[in-house]
Structure formats: structure tokens, C-alpha cells
Amino acid sequence: MPPASFRIFVAACLVLALAAGKAAGAEPEGPLPVSIGAALGPFADPGGVRAALRARGIDLTLLSTHEVLGNPKGGLRTGPIYAGKSEAILSVDLDRWAGLSGFTAFANAFRIDDTGGLRDRSFRRLVTVSNxxxxxxxxxxxxxxxxRWASGVALRVGQLAADGEFFASETGKPFLSNDWPTITGANLPSGGPAYPLATPGLRLxxxxxxxxSGLLAVFNGDPGDQGMTNRHGTNFRLTDxxxxxxxxxxxxxxxxxxxxLAGSLKLGGYRHVGPAAHLRFDAEGLRLGDPASLGSARRLRGTGGLYAVMDQQLYRPEGxxxxxxxxxxxxxxxxPSDRNLIDLWADGGLVVAGLVPGRPDDLFGLSxxxxxxxxxxxxxxRDRLTFGGGxxxxxxxxxxxxxxxxQVAPGWTVQPDIQCVFNPGGGIENPSKPGAHLDGGYVFGLRSTALY
Structure with missing residues (x-):
């Protein structure tokens, strides 16, 4: 089989080739996203390439996110790390391209650079430090x-990421730790189909x-380990x-x-139908922490959960x-608590946008x-302690x-950030200090995000 990097290249070329064909005569609909291009003057669209592509129904967006994070106190070790994500996003309106009414094609790819990751390197956390x-x-x-059909029905087929549409809060998106919630990331195989992983599926x-709106989706339930079995996102797993x-x-x-005042309410649920393991009892009914146990966990049928998401505006300035x-x-x-490491998840916060004097595009918040x-x-x-374990x-x-x-310029933001971590891992032992808890601490960070 060709190298994974070659398969990524081929997949991107297929979509680009599809987009490069017949141009429709219709004018582009809707504005472009707020882009740093507005600050680049004549260099924003050299040769008018971007405008020409959009006239054919092709939107190409580049998103660059870079950050430095560090913990001066707490965790296994202290010190800074760097992380960066460069993303290319391609959307093709096939109606304008070839008269295929209601059809859209989409692809995106990342280049990720991460020098350590504070969640694992420093805190062994369950909760995300950086999304x-x-x-x-x-x-x-x-x-x-x-x-898409005029009746309001839309069917999406291909490699999909669930966190783009499910279990998401628009208000919470500015926060660095706002992510696919740990109750799904820790409980589903390989974290489930969410950043940085996607998996074949369909969404109605x-x-x-x-x-x-109503959404229903079926995904291949295990995208594979991101660092080993599915490092480049091109496995297209179908049999899990x-x-x-x-x-x-x-x-x-x-x-x-x-x-x-604007607001939204989302009620949802999910079910993974694969086998699950009981986290306390073995197949014979003995406690897994008992030395007499053979260590083979009781097999259970699937896992799942229910969730609710609420966004509510409290104050809306005039205009x-x-x-x-x-x-x-x-x-x-x-x-369910018998088969899931996390059985209850709650997060929330407050965001103030456009109210800083002289800076109408800034926002700040607490989560x-x-x-x-x-x-x-x-x-x-408790069983492990009862039987003499540590x-x-x-x-x-x-x-x-x-x-x-x-906002430094339209399409470019800089974001200082402070996080306070309590009881990392739920209260695990510090491996370098037997008999002592792993300490929580502080994370200081600075993120830069540019959209073109």
C-alpha cells in the first residue's frame, strides 16, 4: 500500500480535480469568512485566484493556530511546550461547478506540531488543556x-468528525480547553470520531x-489510535x-x-454497540482488585450516554x-458508571463579547x-487498597x-489564557513520589490564530 502521506495527497487531489472543472455562471453567494486577507491589501488575493475559484463554487480557507503553554507549578514536571496546527479547508459547491443542485463536497487536513502536550506530559489529565x-x-x-433537498433534509456521507455538529456549544468555543467532552473522549474506543480523528459514516x-433541527449519524465506532494505527487519517476503517x-x-x-436574547438548546444521546468491560468485577463475579481474580473483566453490551447543551445570551447591546x-x-x-471511567460531566462558562471600550471585536470569559x-x-x-495495593x-x-x-487585525487574534488544574487524573498517585497525590497547578498560555 502507498505511504500514508501519498494517500493524503491523492485524496486532496481528487477533490481539487473535481473542483477544477466546469464553471457555472452564477455569482458567489454570501460573504467570505472574516479573513486576515483584509489587512493584506493588494497581496490578499494575488492574481485574483481566490476570487476566480469562488466564482466556480470553490472556497479554500487556511487556518493557522500556534501557541505556547507552560505550567510553572504542579504536575510531574514544569516548563513550556509549543503546539501548532495548520489547517487547509476546501468546500466545493457542486451546484455552481456543474449544476448538481444541492450537492456540496468538503475536505480538510491538518499539519500538527506538538512538542509534548501538557495534558499527558505534565498533569496526566482527563480534561483537555488545549483543543x-x-x-x-x-x-x-x-x-x-x-x-440537500428543498424539504430541509440533508444527507452527508464520507469520513466525518462528530464534534463538528454534536455535543457542541457555540458560546464555549473560544476557550482553549473547550473540546470533545472527556465523557465521550475517555469512554469511547480511541476517543471516538472527534479531533484529531474522523471515521467513515453518514449523517442525516x-x-x-x-x-x-434533528440530526442522526452512524459512524464506524473506532477511528484507531491517532499515534499508531491511524496516524495519517487514511485508514478509512469500516469493520468496527x-x-x-x-x-x-x-x-x-x-x-x-x-x-x-438569542439562545439554543440541544438534547442528544449516543450508543456504541461494541463490547464493553466492567470496571470492577470479572467474569466470575470476583472483584478485579482481588488477587484471586483472573483479571478478565466481565463483558457488557455496549455503552452510551445522554447529554444537554444550553447557550443563552443575557445581554444584547443595541444593534x-x-x-x-x-x-x-x-x-x-x-x-453508565459500571463500564465508563467518567460517569458525569459538566462544564459551562460566561463570555463577554464586544463590550471592551474601543475594541468591539475582543471577547473574554471564564469557564x-x-x-x-x-x-x-x-x-x-477501594478494592485495590483493601487487598494491599497502592x-x-x-x-x-x-x-x-x-x-x-x-483582535490584532481582521482574521487574526491573539489570546492570553490562564488555567487552574484541580485533582489531575481524578486524584492519581505521583509516580515520582510514591504515596503522594499528583499535584494540580497552573497553566499559562498565549495562542495566535489567523484565518485566510
Missing amino acids: IEAASTTRLSELWLER RYDPMPHL PPLVMAELQTRWNQDADAPG GGPASGISVYARLAGS VIYARIGAAARGFD GFVRTAEASLELSYQM
Whole structure:
């Protein structure tokens, strides 16, 4: 089989070749995203290439995110790390390209550079420190084709990432630690189909009204380990037990000129149908922490969970849009405690946008995250201590984040960030200091994000 990097190149070329053909006569619809190109003057679109591509229904976006993070106190070791993610995003309107009404093609790929990752290197955390943290590699992410009908139905097929549409809060996205929640990332095989991993699947969406949506998706349930079996995102695994996700969304006052406060509510659930292991008892009914146990966990049928996501604007300045002013968000989720490391997840926060005098595009906010260790895992820890083992009974992990996102130029933001880590790993032992807990601590960071 050709090298993975070659397969990424071929996959990207297939989409680009599809886009390079017949041009439609229609004009581009809608504005381009806010881009740093606006500050580049005549260098924003050399030769008019980007405008020519968009006239043919082709949008190519480049996103560059770089950060330095460090913990001066706490964890296994202190010191800074660097992480960077360069992303290319290609969207092709096949209606404008070839008159295929309702069809869209999409692909994106990353180049990830990470010198350590504070979550694993320093804190052995369950909760994300940085939402771009991943194994250093070049990786294909999503690659899909979507068909939309006038009835409000849309079907998407290809390699998909669930975190783009499911279990997500728009208000919480500015925070570095806001990510695919740990209750799914820690409980699903290989973390589930979420950054930096995607997996083959299909997603059905129905929008019967502008304020109401229903989503149903089926994914290959195990994308493979990002650092070993699926390092470049080109395995296209199809034979693993599936993951099914469903979500109902309702929104209010989302129009730019709406007089009321904007908000949304999402209710969802997921089910992985593959086998799961009991975290406390073996196949014979003995406790796994008992030396008499053979160590083979009791087999269970699948896992899953339910969740809710709420975004609500509290203050909307005159003339402001749905993301302006003061907003809050919250996510709450639960999973069966007998087979899942995390059985309860809660996060939320407050974001203030556009209210800094003289800086209408800046925002700042405060967020909190709580992840509780499941009852069976806590029971296993107690059993291990009862039978003379070491360690501690894990309970929960929490974090607090304070962040300020300032716009340097349209399309370019710089973001200082402070996080406080409590009880990393839920209260695990420090491997370099037997008999002592691994200490929490502080993380200081600076992120730069540019969109072109």
C-alpha cells in the first residue's frame, strides 16, 4: 500500500480535480469568512485566484493556530511546550461547478506540531488543556459529500468528525480547553470520531423550520489510535462496531436584527454497540482488585450516554448580533458508571463579547469543567487498597479557565489564557513520589490564530 502521506495527497487531489472543472455562471453567494486577507491589501488575493475559484463554487480557507503553554507549578514536571496546527479547508459547491443542485463536497487536513502536550506530559489529565493538542503528523480529517433537498433534509456521507455538529456549544468555543467532552473522549474506543480523528459514516439532518433541527449519524465506532494505527487519517476503517448519535436542536432570536436574547438548546444521546468491560468485577463475579481474580473483566453490551447543551445570551447591546454582549453556556452529560471511567460531566462558562471600550471585536470569559470518576472505577480503587495495593481512590477532576481573545487585525487574534488544574487524573498517585497525590497547578498560555 502507498505511504500514508501519498494517500493524503491523492485524496486532496481528487477533490481539487473535481473542483477544477466546469464553471457555472452564477455569482458567489454570501460573504467570505472574516479573513486576515483584509489587512493584506493588494497581496490578499494575488492574481485574483481566490476570487476566480469562488466564482466556480470553490472556497479554500487556511487556518493557522500556534501557541505556547507552560505550567510553572504542579504536575510531574514544569516548563513550556509549543503546539501548532495548520489547517487547509476546501468546500466545493457542486451546484455552481456543474449544476448538481444541492450537492456540496468538503475536505480538510491538518499539519500538527506538538512538542509534548501538557495534558499527558505534565498533569496526566482527563480534561483537555488545549483543543489543538494531538500527535505530531500530517493528517486527513474529514472528506465528505452532502446532498440537500428543498424539504430541509440533508444527507452527508464520507469520513466525518462528530464534534463538528454534536455535543457542541457555540458560546464555549473560544476557550482553549473547550473540546470533545472527556465523557465521550475517555469512554469511547480511541476517543471516538472527534479531533484529531474522523471515521467513515453518514449523517442525516432535518430542518423542518429555521429554528428546529434533528440530526442522526452512524459512524464506524473506532477511528484507531491517532499515534499508531491511524496516524495519517487514511485508514478509512469500516469493520468496527458502530457508534450512533442523535441530537435535537432548537434555537431562538438568532437573526442579526432579532429584538430578543438569542439562545439554543440541544438534547442528544449516543450508543456504541461494541463490547464493553466492567470496571470492577470479572467474569466470575470476583472483584478485579482481588488477587484471586483472573483479571478478565466481565463483558457488557455496549455503552452510551445522554447529554444537554444550553447557550443563552443575557445581554444584547443595541444593534448587536446573537454572539454579542454577555452570554452563558452549559453542557451536562451522564453515562453508565459500571463500564465508563467518567460517569458525569459538566462544564459551562460566561463570555463577554464586544463590550471592551474601543475594541468591539475582543471577547473574554471564564469557564469551569468537572469530570467525575464512575462508581465502578472508584470501587476498583477501594478494592485495590483493601487487598494491599497502592494508589488512591480517584474522585473527580476539575479545571478553571480565564481567557481574553483580542483582535490584532481582521482574521487574526491573539489570546492570553490562564488555567487552574484541580485533582489531575481524578486524584492519581505521583509516580515520582510514591504515596503522594499528583499535584494540580497552573497553566499559562498565549495562542495566535489567523484565518485566510
